[in-house]
Amino acid sequence: MEHVVYRDIVTQALREDIGNGDLTTKSIFGNESGEAFITAKEQGILAGMFIAEEVFAQVDRTLEFKALRNDGDLIDIGDKIAHIKGKISAILTAERVALNFLQRMSGIATATKNATELISHTHAGITDTRKTTPGLRILEKYAVRIGGGLNHRFNLSDMVLIKDNHIKGAGTLTEAVLRVRRNTGFTTKIEVETASIEQVKEALDCGVDIIMLDNMSAADMEAAVKLIAKRTLIEASGGITYDRLLEVANTGVDIISLGYLTSSVTCLDMSLTLS
Numbered sequence: 001m002e003h004v005v006y007r008d009i010v011t012q013a014l015r016e017d018i019g020n021g022d023l024t025t026k027s028i029f030g031n032e033s034g035e036a037f038i039t040a041k042e043q044g045i046l047a048g049m050f051i052a053e054e055v056f057a058q059v060d061r062t063l064e065f066k067a068l069r070n071d072g073d074l075i076d077i078g079d080k081i082a083h084i085k086g087k088i089s090a091i092l093t094a095e096r097v098a099l100n101f102l103q104r105m106s107g108i109a110t111a112t113k114n115a116t117e118l119i120s121h122t123h124a125g126i127t128d129t130r131k132t133t134p135g136l137r138i139l140e141k142y143a144v145r146i147g148g149g150l151n152h153r154f155n156l157s158d159m160v161l162i163k164d165n166h167i168k169g170a171g172t173l174t175e176a177v178l179r180v181r182r183n184t185g186f187t188t189k190i191e192v193e194t195a196s197i198e199q200v201k202e203a204l205d206c207g208v209d210i211i212m213l214d215n216m217s218a219a220d221m222e223a224a225v226k227l228i229a230k231r232t233l234i235e236a237s238g239g240i241t242y243d244r245l246l247e248v249a250n251t252g253v254d255i256i257s258l259g260y261l262t263s264s265v266t267c268l269d270m271s272l273t274l275s
Contacts, residue, residue, distance in 0.1 A: 001050070001138070001142060003054075005138060006050070006051060006054060006138070006139065007054065007058075009051075009135065009136065009138075009139065010051065010054045010055055010058055010097070010101075011058060012135070013055075013097050013100070013101070014055065014058055014059065014094075014097055017096060017097050018093060022089070022092070022093040025088075025089045025092045025093055026089065028089075029087075029088050029089040029092075030089070031087060032087070032088050032089075033085075033086060033087055033088065034085075034086075034087075034088040034091065034274050034275075035083065035084065035085040035086075035274070035275055036083075036084050036085075036091050036095075036272050036273060036274045036275060037080045037081075037082065037083055037084075037272070037273060037275060038052070038080070038081045038082040038084070038098070038099070038102070038270055038271070038272050039078065039079065039080055039081065039270065039271055039272075039273065040075040040076060040077060040078065040079045040081055040268070040269075040270055041077060041269035041270055041271055042077060042268050042269045042270075043074070043075065043076045043077060044074075044075060044106055044107070044109070044110035044113075044268040045072065045073070045074060045075075045106060045109040045110045045112075045113045045146065045147055046069050046070070046071055046072065046073045046074075046075050046081065046102075046106050046109070047071050047072070047102075047105040047106045047108065047109035047142070047143040047146040047147070048071065048101050048102045048104075048105035048106060048139070048143065049067045049069070049070065049071050049081075049082065049102070050071070051098075051101040051102070051105065051139065052065070052082060052098040052099075052101060052102050053065045053067065053082075055094050055097050055098040055101065056084055056090070056091070056094045056098060058094075059090050059093050059094040060086060060087055060090030060094075062086055062087070062090075063084055063085070063086035063087070063090055063091065063094075064084065064085040064086055065082060065083075065084050066082065066083045066084075066085075067081075067082050068080050068081055068082055068083060069081050069082075071109075071146050072109075072146050075106075081102075081270065084272075088274065091272075091274070092274075095272045098272070099270055099271070099272060101139070102268075102270055103267035103268050103269065103270050104133075104136075104140075104143075104265070104267050105139055105140070105142070105143040105146075106143070106267070106268035106270070107265045107266050107267040107268045108140055108143035108144060108147065108261055108262055108265050109143045109144070109146040109147035110147065110268055111147065111260070111261050111265050111266075112126060112128075112143070112144050112146075112147025112148060112149040112261055113147040113148055114242070115147075115149070115242065115245055115258060115261070116147065116148040116149060117148075118242070118245055118246055118249075119245060119246060119249035119256070122249040122250060123254070124236075124248075124249040124253055124254060124255065124256050125149075125150050125254065125255050125256070126148070126149040126150065126255075126256055126258060126261075127144075127149060127150040127151065127152045127235075127255050127256070127257045127258070128140070128141055128144045128149060128150075128151055128152055128257065128258065128259075128261050128262055129152055129237075129257050129258070129259045129261075129262070129263075130152070130153070130155075131259040131262055131263035132262045132263070133262070137154065137155075138154075140262045141154065141262075144261055144262070147261075149261065150255070152257055159188070159189050159190075159191065160180050160184065160188055160189065160190045160191065161191045161192075161193070161212075162176045162177065162180065162190065162191070162192045162193060163193045164193055164195065164214075167193075172202075173192060173194075173199055173202045173203060173206070174202060174205070174206055176192075177190060177192065177203075177206040177208060178206075189209040189210065190208045190209050190210070191208065191209060191210035191211070191212055191235070192206070192208045192210070192211060192212065193212040193214045193237075194211055194212060194213060194214060194224075195214050195215060195216070196220075197220060197223055197224060197227065200213070200224045200227060200228065201227065203232075204227070204228065204231060204232070208232060209232060209233065210232055210233045210234075210235055211224070211228060211232050211233070211234055211235070212234075212235040212236075212237050212257075213234060213235065213236050213237070213253065214237050214238040215237075215238035215239055216236070216238075218244075218247050218248065218250075218251055221236060221248065221251040221252075221253060222251045222252065225251055225252040225253060233254045233255065234252075234253045234254050234255070235253065235254065235255040235256070235257055236248050236251070236253040236255070236256045236257070237256075237257040240256060240257075240258055241260065242260075245258075
C-alpha cells in the first residue's frame with residue numbers, strides 16, 4: 001500500500017486523539033529516553049504493522065520502530081510484535097492510536113482467517129462488504145486480504161450491484177437491468193440481488209454476470225445453485241454468521257460475503273509496555 005494512501009488516515013487519527021497536546025505525558029516527562037514493546041495478549045493473525053510504524057513516525061521522527069513480526073504472521077499470547085526506542089513522551093503519546101489500528105486490523109485478519117479455514121475444503125471464497133468503518137475502508141479491506149479473504153467492490157463506482165431497492169424503484173428486476181445496460185458500457189459487469197427462486201430465474205433470463213442469493217435458506221441456495229448450473233457466479237449474502245458458514249459453503253455457492261468481518265469484529269488484544 002502506498003504511503004500517501006494511509007498517511008492522512010494516521011494524521012487524522014492522531015489529531016483526534018492528541019488534540020492540543022498530551023497533557024498527562026507532557027506534565028511528567030521531558031527529554032527522557034526509554035524503550036517499549038508491543039505484545040500480543042491473544043492468539044491471532046497480525047495486520048497493520050506499517051500503520052503502527054507510521055503512527056510513531058508522525059508523533060516523533062526520531063523514534064526507532066522495529067517490527068519483530070510481519071503482517072500475516074500467526075502470533076500467540078506473549079509474543080513481542082514490535083520494539084520502539086526513543087523519547088518516552090513520544091512513545092506514550094503514540095501508544096493508543098497505534099494499538100487501535102493494530103488491534104482492529106488484526107481482529108479483522110483473524111476473523112477472516114478463521115472463516116477461510118473453516119470452508120477450505122469447499123470451492124467457496126470469502127469476501128468482505130462495504131460495511132466498513134467510515135474513513136478506514138482501505139485498511140479494513142487490506143486486513144481481510146491478509147487473513148486470506150477476497151475484496152468485494154471498494155466503492156459504488158467499481159461495478160453494478162442491483163439491490164432490492166433498485167428493483168423496487170425500477171418496478172422489476174428486468175427493468176432495472178435494462179436501464180443499466182442502456183446507461184453503461186458493454187464491459188460493465190452486472191450483479192443482481194435475488195431473494196427467491198423466481199427472481200433467480202428472472203436474473204438468469206437477463207443474462208447477468210453474478211447472482212446474489214440474499215438471506216436465503218440453505219435449501220433454497222441449493223435449489224438456486226442447481227438452477228443456475230454454473231451459468232453465472234453465485235454469491236451468498238445476508239446475515240451469514242460463522243455458525244452458518246459451513247452450511248452455506250456446502251450448498252455450492254462460489255462466493256460468500258460476510259459483513260461481520262468488518263462491521264462487528266472483535267479486536268485482537270495487545271498492549272504496549274515500557275521496559
